[in-house]
Amino acid sequence: MTGKAPAMIAVVSGKGGTGKTTVSVNLALTAPFPVALLDCDVEEPNSSLTLRPEMEKTVPVTRPLPEIRMDRCTGCGACVEACRFNAVARTPSAPFVVPELCESCGACLRACPAGAIEESPQEVGTISEGRRGTIHFAQGTLHLGHTQGPTVIRALKRTAPPGHCTLLDGPPGASCPAVATLRGCAYALFVVEPTRFGLHDLEVVSKAARILGVPGGIVLNRARGGDGGLGPFAASLGLEILCSLPEEKRFAEAGLKGIPLVEAFPETRSFFLRLWDRLPVRAGVPT
Amino acid sequence: MTKELVVLSGKGGTGKTSLTACLARLAGGAVLVDADVDASNLPLLLGPDPKHREDFISGETARLDLSRCERCGVCAAACRFGALTEDPSGGPPRLDTTACSGCGVCLRVCPRDAFTLVPRRAGQWHASRTAFGPLLFAELEPGQGHSGKLVSLLKETARGLAEKSGYERILVDGPPGVGCPVHAALSGADRLLLVAEPGVSSLHDAERVLGLADHFGVAACLCVNKWDLDPEGAEKLESMARSQGVLVMGRIRYDPAFQDAIHHGRDLLVEDPTRPAAAEVTALWNSLEPFV
Numbered sequence: 001m002t003g004k005a006p007a008m009i010a011v012v013s014g015k016g017g018t019g020k021t022t023v024s025v026n027l028a029l030t031a032p033f034p035v036a037l038l039d040c041d042v043e044e045p046n047s048s049l050t051l052r053p054e055m056e057k058t059v060p061v062t063r064p065l066p067e068i069r070m071d072r073c074t075g076c077g078a079c080v081e082a083c084r085f086n087a088v089a090r091t092p093s094a095p096f097v098v099p100e101l102c103e104s105c106g107a108c109l110r111a112c113p114a115g116a117i118e119e120s121p122q123e124v125g126t127i128s129e130g131r132r133g134t135i136h137f138a139q140g141t142l143h144l145g146h147t148q149g150p151t152v153i154r155a156l157k158r159t160a161p162p163g164h165c166t167l168l169d170g171p172p173g174a175s176c177p178a179v180a181t182l183r184g185c186a187y188a189l190f191v192v193e194p195t196r197f198g199l200h201d202l203e204v205v206s207k208a209a210r211i212l213g214v215p216g217g218i219v220l221n222r223a224r225g226g227d228g229g230l231g232p233f234a235a236s237l238g239l240e241i242l243c244s245l246p247e248e249k250r251f252a253e254a255g256l257k258g259i260p261l262v263e264a265f266p267e268t269r270s271f272f273l274r275l276w277d278r279l280p281v282r283a284g285v286p287t
Numbered sequence: 288m289t290k291e292l293v294v295l296s297g298k299g300g301t302g303k304t305s306l307t308a309c310l311a312r313l314a315g316g317a318v319l320v321d322a323d324v325d326a327s328n329l330p331l332l333l334g335p336d337p338k339h340r341e342d343f344i345s346g347e348t349a350r351l352d353l354s355r356c357e358r359c360g361v362c363a364a365a366c367r368f369g370a371l372t373e374d375p376s377g378g379p380p381r382l383d384t385t386a387c388s389g390c391g392v393c394l395r396v397c398p399r400d401a402f403t404l405v406p407r408r409a410g411q412w413h414a415s416r417t418a419f420g421p422l423l424f425a426e427l428e429p430g431q432g433h434s435g436k437l438v439s440l441l442k443e444t445a446r447g448l449a450e451k452s453g454y455e456r457i458l459v460d461g462p463p464g465v466g467c468p469v470h471a472a473l474s475g476a477d478r479l480l481l482v483a484e485p486g487v488s489s490l491h492d493a494e495r496v497l498g499l500a501d502h503f504g505v506a507a508c509l510c511v512n513k514w515d516l517d518p519e520g521a522e523k524l525e526s527m528a529r530s531q532g533v534l535v536m537g538r539i540r541y542d543p544a545f546q547d548a549i550h551h552g553r554d555l556l557v558e559d560p561t562r563p564a565a566a567e568v569t570a571l572w573n574s575l576e577p578f579v
């Protein structure tokens with residue numbers, strides 16, 4: 001990591017509901033230096049409900065959507081042929097673009113010999129920014145009915161303030177949105193519930209992180225007794241278990257009410273400070 | 288006429304898969320689909336007997352013939368997905384197949400025809416048999432996309448199976464979120480069962496899913512799972528649902544026996560049918576049944 005680019009730590013899990021937001025928010029609140037928290041679960045961003053930042057501004061996220069100008073179109077059909085996603089539909093008059101199928105790749109634009117295709121920005125989501133104390137916060141929200149989650153995630157990551165250690169509260173799953181969150185990160189922090197489902201899904205998402213070249217470690221959540229013998233399994237995935245947060249009903253209740261653990265139970269600060277301590281230096285965390 | 292029920296949540300971890308397995312048992316036979324192709328967990332509860340496996344080939348990915356590359360950098364500049372990055376030391380560009388969309392722009396712009404598009408193996412899917420009926424599930428290749436298309440494929444296959452074998456119901460265990468695979472899971476469904484847990488996050492996320500269901504014209508029902516962890520939150524969810532014309536179908540209490548069932552690879556109704564939560568699940572099905 002250079003000094004300029006913000007060091008990004010992606011908090012992911014595979015399985016939903018394991019405590020990514022809990023860990024992200026509480027890490028942000030206990031960081032011993034200025035941090036940024038970016039909510040990359042753009043389909044269902046909800047870290048702001050617990051962090052409660054003062055929001056400052058909201059900007060749209062757009063993607064270029066091609067449109068075929070009837071006055072210039074010669075009906076040659078080159079655009080229809082060029083589109084690999086069947087997003088340009090042929091009609092007896094001029095072809096038209098189906099937005100739901102369009103990937104904004106620009107192939108049709110390049111293929112058109114008559115300069116009949118123009119792109120204009122289509123809004124697919126928003127980015128909202130704010131602060132809580134020294135924590136810089138931003139969240140991406142995908143507009144309902146749209147599918148360009150990764151576009152919103154990429155735009156959100158570009159807002160990371162330079163020089164800040166940046167936590168990304170990631171989405172569940174292991175496909176496009178999780179991959180867009182993980183890509184280019186210095187470290188992946190896997191929040192793992194030690195259940196059959198949790199471990200199965202960890203395997204999938206950790207493979208994705210490995211393919212992307214992002215090293216990682218595990219924080220166990222709702223653990224029953226130490227690391228539950230998961231050390232060897234974790235090691236088989238090339239991951240270290242950094243810390244273990246126990247299962248406690250009062251933690252669940254605070255979480256449901258949107259109260260950060262470190263506020264409801266100040267004694268949990270030491271857990272998150274220890275987690276910061278255990279995050280590898282190569283994640284770019286300033287010492 | 289086959290009826291299709293899709294189980295969604297918005298927020299992850301609310302209990303969709305655990306409940307779907309129970310409903311599959313109570314329904315006395317249905318075609319089952321695990322639409323959470325990123326992280327498919329329903330097979331872990333149903334012990335499927337595999338019948339058929341197929342590669343999921345979807346779209347294409349670019350391939351670069353290094354011997355033709357003249358390091359002009361035009362492809363990297365043209366790629367809108369960041370799949371081609373220039374090598375600062377002057378070598379050929381690096382091609383990231385997880386970022387590649389298969390659009391073919393690199394083919395168009397390369398002056399040496401160094402690129403080809405090849406079919407993309409994005410995952411695999413399985414048709415299997417379980418005690419409750421056929422189960423269709425899949426795994427995406429790590430780092431690959433097209434989850435929506437894979438879900439659509441599973442559902443289409445399910446419909447064909449249901450018609451051929453005379454099943455009256457298809458139960459779809461959905462993924463979290465509101466993205467592509469959720470669109471595919473909702474498309475053509477007859478009813479949505481929204482499994483939410485009380486709490487600020489779940490409430491917020493549930494509202495988004497209901498909005499999407501509305502967009503797809505799918506009527507919705509609500510079940511509040513783990514309701515006793517936050518009774519006030521449970522009330523809020525049910526009020527929100529009612530205000531949107533969503534049928535409130537019942538509540539299920541938090542019960543660690545659900546996790547025990549998962550650990551043993553089975554559903555709660557067989558893990559411990561004496562649990563009060565088991566009776567609540569049965570009551571849920573009794574309320575739901577007339578609508579599917």
